[in-house]
Amino acid sequence: xxxxxxxxxxxxxxxxxxxxxxxxxxxxxxxxxxxxxxxxxxxxxxxxxxxxxxxxxxxxxxxxxxxxxxxxxxxxxxxxxxxxxxxxxxxxxxxxxxxxxxxxxxxxxxxxxx
Numbered sequence: 001x002x003x004x005x006x007x008x009x010x011x012x013x014x015x016x017x018x019x020x021x022x023x024x025x026x027x028x029x030x031x032x033x034x035x036x037x038x039x040x041x042x043x044x045x046x047x048x049x050x051x052x053x054x055x056x057x058x059x060x061x062x063x064x065x066x067x068x069x070x071x072x073x074x075x076x077x078x079x080x081x082x083x084x085x086x087x088x089x090x091x092x093x094x095x096x097x098x099x100x101x102x103x104x105x106x107x108x109x110x111x112x113x114x
Contacts, residue, residue: 025079051089
């Protein structure tokens with residue numbers, strides 16, 4: 001139903017307020033876009049690729065179940081999942097490093113960014 005004149009006048013001085021969660025989601029989606037990240041910040045792109053490969057390896061090889069802290073995988077549809085993946089990786093880093101060195105797996109994983 002279209003607004004009548006008095007309703008339009010009532011809203012004339014109002015400003016649109018965007019949802020802060022939606023704005024944050026849009027910003028982070030753009031920031032962590034792989035092609036954008038590779039071009040704008042190659043170090044962060046390489047870090048994200050390496051963490052993703054190690055977390056994938058740990059999840060597929062059931063190493064994740066042996067760690068005291070569970071690793072989280074980044075998911076495109078969740079805006080905070082990149083942060084959660086990096087944080088979980090940091091918390092489990094010492095255990096991961098020990099396991100990967102002890103089993104020589106570190107030599108078989110290729111850490112070249114995509």
